[in-house]
Amino acid sequence: MFNGDPVYASYYDVGKTKSIGTDDGDFEKVLLLQHQTKTPWLSHRPHRRHPHLRHPLWFYQIRGSELTKLEKRMKQILDEINCQMEGSSSGADFDQEVAEIRASVVNEVNELGETALYTAAERGHIDVVKELLKYSNTETLTKKNRSMFDPLHIAACQGHHAIVQVLLDHDPGLIKTIGPSNATPLITSASRGHSAVVNELLSKDCSLLEISRSNGKNALHLAARQGHVDIVKALLDKDPQLARRTDKKGQTALHMAVKGVNSEVVKLLLEADAAIVMLPDKFGNTALHIATRKKRAEIVSDLLRLPDTNVNALNRDHKTALDIAEDLPLSEESSEIRECLCRYGAVRANELNQPRDELRKTVTQIKKDVHIQLEQTKRTNKNVHGIAKELRKLHREGINNATNSVTVVAVLFATVAFAAIFTVPGGDDDNGMAVVVSSASFKIFFIFNAIALFTSLAVVVVQITLVRGETKAERRVVVVINKLMWLASVCTSVAFMASSYIVVGRKHEWAAILVTVVGGVIMAGVLGTMTYYVVKSKRTRSMRKREKHARSGSNSWHHSEFSDSDIDRIYAL
Known part of the structure; x- marks a missing residue:
C-alpha cells in the first residue's frame, strides 16, 4: 500500500x-x-x-x-x-x-485539525463518508479544522452535492454551521457557483438568506459579483427583496454585479426591482458611477436605457458619471463610455444648475444667520446679567449707606433727646423740679421728647443687631427703620415747638406761633411728599404684577430680578 x-x-x-x-x-x-x-x-x-x-x-x-x-x-x-x-x-x-x-x-485529526470525515467530504468520496457516518458522533460532524471549516461546509465549498445531501439527511442541524467571517455553507457555495448545492440548501432552509457575512454581504452579493446567473436567479426567486439588501458599505447586489462582466446578472437584478438602479452606497455612488469607474461599457449602456436612471446623479465627491469617465486613463472602453454618457445627456458637475445646491446654500446661510443671532443673544444675555449684577451690587451698597446714615442720625436724635431732659426749658427750682412742670407746653415737650428718644434708641438697636447679606430682607428692614425715623423727626419737631412756648413766654407768643407754623409746614410738606411716593410706588408695583400675569412670558428678560419697579422702590424707601 x-x-x-x-x-x-x-x-x-x-x-x-x-x-x-x-x-x-x-x-x-x-x-x-x-x-x-x-x-x-x-x-x-x-x-x-x-x-x-x-x-x-x-x-x-x-x-x-x-x-x-x-x-x-x-x-x-x-x-x-x-x-x-x-x-x-x-x-x-x-x-x-x-x-x-x-x-x-x-475522531483522529492531522496537523491541520482535519478528521477523516472532513478529508473524505473535501475529496468527494461519498462511500467513505457514508461508512464513517456510521461511527461518527456529533463532535465528529461539527469539528472544524484550523480554517474553521467543518465537513458540511467544505463539501458545500467544493460543490459535492451528494455529500451535502448525505450529511444533511444524517443531521439537518448541520445546515446552521458558520465558517470563517460568519459565512454559511449557502454563502460559500453561492460564491463558488455550485448551483446544485445552493438549491439543496435553499430547499432545506430558506432562512439562510437572512444571514450575512461579517462585512454585511449575503449570498446574493457574492453570487452577483462572480456572475453566477443560475444562482442569482435561484436566490431572487426565493426572495426578490434580497436585491435591496445592503452591506456595511451601503452596497446592494447591483453594485457588486456592475463590478463584474456578466450583464445577464445585472438584468436579473433590475428585473427584480428596477428602482435599485438609483440606490447609492455610503459614498453616494450609484451603480452607474461604479460601472463607469470599472470601465464596464456594456453594463453602462444597459443602465442608461432604464427610465429610472439619473445620468447626472452626484456622489459624495460631487461628481457625475461623466466626471468619473473623464478621470479614467485613455482607452477604448473609457472613450466608449464617455460617448454613451454624452448621448444620454450627461454633463459635468460644474455645469449643473442644481436646485438642490441652491437650497443647500440657502439652508446653510439660514443656519449661519441663526447661529450669529444666537451668539448675539448669548452675549446680550451675558451683558444683561452683568448689568443686573452691577445693579445688585450698587443696590446693596446703597442699602448699606442708607443704614449707616440712619444709624448716625438715630444716635444724634437719641443724644439730643437725652440731653434735653436734663436741660429743661425754664430752668429748675432748688429741688431739681422744672419750674414750668405744670404747664401744658412742658407736658407736650416731655412726652414727645421721650417718644423721640426711645424711637431713636430702637433704631440703633435694630441696626446693631441686623445681619448683613440678604438684600431683600435688608430692604424691608430699611423701610421700617425709615418710618421710625420719620416718627422720631416728628416728635423732635413737636418737642421743639412746645419748648419754644416755654422759652419765649407770653410776652413774645407770636414768635412761638411763627416757629410752630414754619416747622409744621416744612414737616408736613416733607412727610406728605414722601408718603405720596410710597403710595405711588406700591400702586405701580401692583399694576406691573397684574400685567406680568396677563402677558405671555416671551420677553422674559423684562421680568428679571431687577426690574424698573425694583429701582422705583429704591427711591421710595
Whole structure:
C-alpha cells in the first residue's frame, strides 16, 4: 500500500515502548494493541521516506485511490476488533469499549485539525463518508479544522452535492454551521457557483438568506459579483427583496454585479426591482458611477436605457458619471463610455444648475444667520446679567449707606433727646423740679421728647443687631427703620415747638406761633411728599404684577430680578 514501506505504530505498555512494523495486513493488530493497552490515542511515526507526513493510516488511504480497498479494510478491522474482544468483555462493557475505539479512530485529526470525515467530504468520496457516518458522533460532524471549516461546509465549498445531501439527511442541524467571517455553507457555495448545492440548501432552509457575512454581504452579493446567473436567479426567486439588501458599505447586489462582466446578472437584478438602479452606497455612488469607474461599457449602456436612471446623479465627491469617465486613463472602453454618457445627456458637475445646491446654500446661510443671532443673544444675555449684577451690587451698597446714615442720625436724635431732659426749658427750682412742670407746653415737650428718644434708641438697636447679606430682607428692614425715623423727626419737631412756648413766654407768643407754623409746614410738606411716593410706588408695583400675569412670558428678560419697579422702590424707601 505504501510502496512496501512499513508504518510504525507505538503504544505504551507498563512503562515500556513497543514498536510493531505493520503493513496493510497488520493494521488490525495496531487497533487490537491499542485496545488491550488502553491507549487513548493512535499515533504513527513519520513515514521513513516522507518525514513530513504525520497523517494516520486513514488519511493515506482516503487521499489515495484505493477507496474500495479502504472500505473493505475498515469493515474488516472493525469486525476483527469485535471478534477478538468477545472473549474478554461482554454486554455493556463490550459495547462501550468498542464505541471508544471507534470514536478514537474516527475522531483522529492531522496537523491541520482535519478528521477523516472532513478529508473524505473535501475529496468527494461519498462511500467513505457514508461508512464513517456510521461511527461518527456529533463532535465528529461539527469539528472544524484550523480554517474553521467543518465537513458540511467544505463539501458545500467544493460543490459535492451528494455529500451535502448525505450529511444533511444524517443531521439537518448541520445546515446552521458558520465558517470563517460568519459565512454559511449557502454563502460559500453561492460564491463558488455550485448551483446544485445552493438549491439543496435553499430547499432545506430558506432562512439562510437572512444571514450575512461579517462585512454585511449575503449570498446574493457574492453570487452577483462572480456572475453566477443560475444562482442569482435561484436566490431572487426565493426572495426578490434580497436585491435591496445592503452591506456595511451601503452596497446592494447591483453594485457588486456592475463590478463584474456578466450583464445577464445585472438584468436579473433590475428585473427584480428596477428602482435599485438609483440606490447609492455610503459614498453616494450609484451603480452607474461604479460601472463607469470599472470601465464596464456594456453594463453602462444597459443602465442608461432604464427610465429610472439619473445620468447626472452626484456622489459624495460631487461628481457625475461623466466626471468619473473623464478621470479614467485613455482607452477604448473609457472613450466608449464617455460617448454613451454624452448621448444620454450627461454633463459635468460644474455645469449643473442644481436646485438642490441652491437650497443647500440657502439652508446653510439660514443656519449661519441663526447661529450669529444666537451668539448675539448669548452675549446680550451675558451683558444683561452683568448689568443686573452691577445693579445688585450698587443696590446693596446703597442699602448699606442708607443704614449707616440712619444709624448716625438715630444716635444724634437719641443724644439730643437725652440731653434735653436734663436741660429743661425754664430752668429748675432748688429741688431739681422744672419750674414750668405744670404747664401744658412742658407736658407736650416731655412726652414727645421721650417718644423721640426711645424711637431713636430702637433704631440703633435694630441696626446693631441686623445681619448683613440678604438684600431683600435688608430692604424691608430699611423701610421700617425709615418710618421710625420719620416718627422720631416728628416728635423732635413737636418737642421743639412746645419748648419754644416755654422759652419765649407770653410776652413774645407770636414768635412761638411763627416757629410752630414754619416747622409744621416744612414737616408736613416733607412727610406728605414722601408718603405720596410710597403710595405711588406700591400702586405701580401692583399694576406691573397684574400685567406680568396677563402677558405671555416671551420677553422674559423684562421680568428679571431687577426690574424698573425694583429701582422705583429704591427711591421710595
